[in-house]
Amino acid sequence: MNNSLWLKTAYPRNSYPALNKDISCDVCIIGGGLSGIANAYFLAKEGVDVVLLEKDEILAGATGNSTGKLTLQHDLVYADLIKKFGRDNAKIYFEANREAVLFGKSFAIGDELWDANSVLFSQSKYGTELLRKEKLAYDEIGIAAELGRDSELPLKTEATLTIKDEAQIHPVRFGQHLAQLAVKAGARIFEKTNIRLMDLRKRLLYTNSNNEIQFNKLILCTHYPIEALRGLQILKLSVGRSYLVSTYANMPLQGQYISVDAPKRSARTAFIDGQAHFLLSGEGHRAGVEKETQIHYRTLDSELKYIYQLDPMQEKWSAQDPSTPDLIPYAGPISKSMPYVYMNTGFRKWGLSNSLVCARIISDQIIGRENKASSLYAPDRTGFGSFLIQALKNSGLVLREFSGGHIKRKDSPICTHMGCRTRWNEADETWDCPCHGSRFRKDGSVLEGPATKPLDLG
Known part of the structure; x- marks a missing residue:
C-alpha cells in the first residue's frame, strides 16, 4: 500500500x-x-x-x-450556505471554523503548523464569476478577503480570492x-x-x-x-475519493491554492525538518467505482514535471471522505x-x-x-427533501452495485458490511466497496469502515 x-x-x-x-x-x-x-x-x-x-x-x-490544510476557506461554500441556511447560519459556520484555526495556531509547536494564505483561483470567466459571488457572500458574512489576480503558481489565473493568515499543518x-x-x-x-x-x-x-x-x-x-x-x-452520506502526490520542492509557497475550474486541483508546500515538499491533489471520483486508478497518479505526476517543473513524485496516496447532502x-x-x-x-x-x-x-x-x-x-436537522433526494441516489447506487456487482464481478470478494461486491483498486492495492466506502487491505483486513469484519478471500 x-x-x-x-x-x-x-x-x-x-x-x-x-x-x-x-x-x-x-x-x-x-x-x-x-x-x-x-x-x-x-x-x-x-x-x-x-x-x-x-x-x-x-x-x-x-x-x-489529508492535504493538511487548516482553513475556513472550504472551496466555494459560503454563497451556497447563505442560500441553503441563511446569512446567520453561514456566519455561524464561518465563526466555528475560524475558532478551529485559532485553536490550531495556539496549540501547535515547531513545524506542526505554518501560517499560510488560503487562495481560491479561477482560470476561466465562469470561474471568475463564481469567485465574485463567493466574495459577495464573504462580505455579507464578514469574512476579510481580497479579490485579485496575483498567484505564485506557474499557471495563468483569471482571478484569485485570498483569505490571509490561515494555517496549514502536519496533520x-x-x-x-x-x-x-x-x-x-x-x-x-x-x-x-x-x-x-x-x-x-x-x-x-x-x-x-x-x-x-x-x-x-x-x-x-x-x-x-x-x-x-x-x-x-x-x-x-456519499463517499468521494481523491488522489495526492508530493515531491521535493525549491518553490516554497506563501499560499495554499484550490482551483474552482475543472480539472479540480489543490496545491501547497510543506516544510518538514528543513525540507520543502510540494503537494498536488485532485482527480476525484466516487469511492469504489474505479479499478484502474493508477492513471490518476500518473496524471498528477505528469503535472508535477511539465507544469511545475519539479522532480517526479516521491510519495503518492489517496483519501476518501463522506459528504452530507447540504x-x-x-x-x-x-x-x-x-x-x-x-x-x-x-x-x-x-x-x-x-x-x-x-x-x-x-x-x-x-x-x-x-x-x-x-x-x-445536528444530524437530525431539518431539510428532509434534500436528504430524500440524496437517499434515493445513494440507495439506487447501492442496489445497482449489489445486483450488478454480483453478476459482473463474481470473483471479487463480498463486502462484510451489507453484501456488495468489492472492486480491486490497483494503485492502492485495496479492495474498495462502491456502496458505502468500506476498504480492505490486500489480505482482506479492514482498512476503513463501515465494515468491521475482514473479507473472506478463500
Whole structure:
C-alpha cells in the first residue's frame, strides 16, 4: 500500500496498548483520527473519564492522508450556505471554523503548523464569476478577503480570492501532540482494538478479543458510523475519493491554492525538518467505482514535471471522505431515540478544521455548555427533501452495485458490511466497496469502515 508524506514523517510513535481487559468509562470514543482525539482532549480537560478505541493505529486514516490544510476557506461554500441556511447560519459556520484555526495556531509547536494564505483561483470567466459571488457572500458574512489576480503558481489565473493568515499543518504530528496532551489530561487510548459488536441499549461494546466496555455515552468518530442505519445517515452520506502526490520542492509557497475550474486541483508546500515538499491533489471520483486508478497518479505526476517543473513524485496516496447532502457535517446525537450516542462525520474533505469544530460541539453537549453551532451541525436537522433526494441516489447506487456487482464481478470478494461486491483498486492495492466506502487491505483486513469484519478471500 501507498504511504502518505505525513505518515512517513510522523514523530517517533508513542504506541498505545491494545485493550486486554473489561473496562468502564463515562465516554467511549470509537475512532482515532483527529476528530476522535480532539473529542478525547476536550473532554479529558474537563475531567471527564474518556476512553478512545482505534482498530489500527491513531491518525493512520483520513487525517494521515489529508492535504493538511487548516482553513475556513472550504472551496466555494459560503454563497451556497447563505442560500441553503441563511446569512446567520453561514456566519455561524464561518465563526466555528475560524475558532478551529485559532485553536490550531495556539496549540501547535515547531513545524506542526505554518501560517499560510488560503487562495481560491479561477482560470476561466465562469470561474471568475463564481469567485465574485463567493466574495459577495464573504462580505455579507464578514469574512476579510481580497479579490485579485496575483498567484505564485506557474499557471495563468483569471482571478484569485485570498483569505490571509490561515494555517496549514502536519496533520499527523499535530494529532500526535494532541493525543499526548489528551492522555496527560486523563484520557485512555487503546490501539489495535476492534469493536465486533455493540449493544447500545445496554451501553456495552464487545471487542474482537472478547473484552467488554461499559459506557455512559458513546461517540462514533468513524467515516460511516457503525450504527448509522439507526438514524438513516447511511442513506444521507456519499463517499468521494481523491488522489495526492508530493515531491521535493525549491518553490516554497506563501499560499495554499484550490482551483474552482475543472480539472479540480489543490496545491501547497510543506516544510518538514528543513525540507520543502510540494503537494498536488485532485482527480476525484466516487469511492469504489474505479479499478484502474493508477492513471490518476500518473496524471498528477505528469503535472508535477511539465507544469511545475519539479522532480517526479516521491510519495503518492489517496483519501476518501463522506459528504452530507447540504455541505455541513453531522455532529451530535445520532437519533432522538438514543441521545447518548453521538456521531461526527461528513467532512466533505475539510475534516481538519471541521474535526475540531465537531469535537467542540459534542464535548460542549456532553458537559452541558452552550454551543451556537450545535443545531446547525445536528444530524437530525431539518431539510428532509434534500436528504430524500440524496437517499434515493445513494440507495439506487447501492442496489445497482449489489445486483450488478454480483453478476459482473463474481470473483471479487463480498463486502462484510451489507453484501456488495468489492472492486480491486490497483494503485492502492485495496479492495474498495462502491456502496458505502468500506476498504480492505490486500489480505482482506479492514482498512476503513463501515465494515468491521475482514473479507473472506478463500
